[in-house]
Amino acid sequence: MNKELIINATPQGVEIALLEDKKLVELHSEKSDARFAVGDLYLGKVKKLIPGLNAAFVDVGFEKDAFLHYTDLSPYARSLLKFTQQAITDKTPEGFDFSQFQVEPEIIKTGKINEVLNGKPNILVQILKEPIAAKGPRLSCEISLPGRFVVLTPFNDIVAVSRKIHSSEERKRLQRIVESIKAKNFGVIVRTAAEGKNTAELHEDLSELQATWKTIQQNLKGATPPAKILSEQTKTTSILRDLLNADFNRIVTNDKGIYADAKSYIQRIAPEKADIVALHGNGTPIFDQFGVTKQVKGSFGKTVNMNSGAYLIIEHTEALHVIDVNSGYKSVSNNQEQNALETNLEAAEEISRQLRLRDIGGIIVVDFIDMKLPENKKKLLEAMEEFMRPDRAKHAVLPISKFGIMQITRQRMRPEVNINTQEVCPSCNGTGKISSTLILEDEIEKNLGYLFTHNHRNLTVVVHPIVHAYLTKGWLFSKASKWKRKYSQSIHVKPNTNYHLTEFRFYDSNGEEIKL
Known part of the structure; x- marks a missing residue:
């Protein structure tokens, strides 16, 4: 599979398109003034404890207080509170030695929020979910710092290896290496990308994350809430960190700064792939050049057409998302069951793409075409699970119910990408009605007569190409x-594709528009 990352920099921010085999599968946007992104660390102030919800509301500077549930506190919440207070009041130039920090006992899973956050303290928190609709950010106290090969988790000494690394020998090798190089009071999760990496590469990644924790410690010194302590990497860098692999064959951007940053980052983490970064500058909009714009316009409507003629209807509600699969005119055989299976398999692949592309989260209900055979239903379930495998968001797929419905849940991390692909008709302004050609012709002729009686000569009328063809035919x-003969004047009729159907304008001999 070939992967391409197309990065479009605009004055408002950055748009990032991920293409797999030329097909758009993810679309991200990052505003230039982005705040409260997933992964950002803030020093917050506990404002209100809600025992009934077993949760707290925390002021992190957003217009609405952020939400922190007890289950997101982390077992090491007391250690985090102690560290936060100690770092704020620390007076030493270099900061205290974190390896000498005394970790507090873990909190119990079934505890109460007011037992841990009593007194409404200041606390270091990480954005778990961005603000969505009328809700403020959701927070977590389980601080994690992701790197290329490992994830650093402070206040514990646990080393865990990704379950996606199937070789038991490789898992043991990575565990031994990380245990030998990590500092005290740091836990480490070894990511799938670490498979086959040597000690030097893992040590470099781990050292950078430990240096980041030291930066957090320094930024907390003397801070008063609410305050941003550390920003997550830019969207470009975080996508490269999480996705860059042997399948990547091109990264193109139209911004010199992003080009330099991306090239520098790749030279550091994967020097052999530094040549895949390119700067786009031929004058054509970058999204147009790589076909992203066309795919966006064709992928974000209520109806999504597939190559075979089948199509999806995607409806959004406050509670869930509903997707209806329609066969259209697709027919692969005279067997209705086989037709339904083939259409459903094609739809499953497109649905998995749409979930990633639109970043749809929550509950998704899919109404597939009815199939009678249990083995076909099992094939569809297995196919959907396989198509969803590349999705980085946590998800679960349930078997097809007796009503022919498949239920999917997908983690919602940020607001859904929703691009309006419709606009008001410029000719009728949404009324559905325009002036007939005969009335339009009379209107132009009436205005010509008015202009000629006011001493205008040698006029040019600019109209839509269809109207131009109608007026000049014969x-x-x-x-x-006929108008030339009627008024004994020179009249030129010219087409302009930018005009809507009923638009027309008059210009004098100097090419200046005549306002009526």
Whole structure:
């Protein structure tokens, strides 16, 4: 599979498109003034404890207080509170030695929020979910710092290895290496990308994350809430960190700064792939050049058409998302069951793409075409699970119910990407009605007569190409020729594709528009 990352920098921010085999599968945007992104660390102030919800509301500077549930406190919440207070009041130039920090006992899973956050203290928190609709950010106290090969988790000494690394020998090798190089009071999760990496590469990644924790410690010194302590990497860098692998064959951007940053980052983490970064500058909009714009316009409507003629209807509600699969005119055989299976398999692949592309989260209900055979239903379930495998968001797929419905849940991390692919008709302004051609012709002729009686000569009328063809058809006997003879004046009719159907304008001999 070939992966391409197309990065479009605009004055408002950055748009990032991920293509797999030329097909758009993810679309991200990052505003230039982005705040409260997933992964950002803030020093917050506990404002209100809600025992009934077993949760707290924390002021992190957003217009609405952020939400922190007891289950997101982390077993090491007391250690985090102690560290936060100690770092704020620390007076030493270099900061205290974190390896000498005394970790507090873990909190119990079934505890109460007011037992841990009593007194409404200041606390270091990480954004778990961005603000969505009327809700403020959701927070977590389980601080994690992701790197290329490992994830650093402070206040514990646990080393865990990704379950996606199937070789038991490789898992043991990575565990031994990380245990030998990590500092005290740091836990480490070894990511799938670490498979096959040597000690030097893992040590470099781990050292950078430990240096980041030291930066957090320094930024907390003397801070008063609410305050941002550390920003997550830019969207470009975080996507490269999480996705860059042997399948990547091109990264293109139209911004010199992003080009330099991306090239520098790749030279550091994967020097052999530094040549895949390119700067786009041929004058054509970068999203147009790589076909992203066309795919966006064709992928974000209520109806999504597939190559075979089948199509999806995607409806959004406050509670859930509903997707209906329609066969259209697709027919692969005379067997209705086989037709349904083939259509459903094609739809499953497109649905998995749409979930990633639109970043749809929550509950998704899919109404597939009815199939009678249990083995076909099992094939569809297995196919959907396989198509969803590349999705980085946590998700679960349930078997097809007796009503022919498949239920999917997908983690919602940020607001859904929703691009409006419709606009008001410029000719009728949404009314559904325009002036007939005969009335339009009379209107132009009436205005011509008015202009000629006010001493305008040698006029040019600019109209839509369809109207131009109508007015000039027949040369000697055309409408334009009739006007010339009627007024004994020179009249030129010119087309302009930018005009809507009923638009027309008059210009004098100097090419200046005549306002009526």
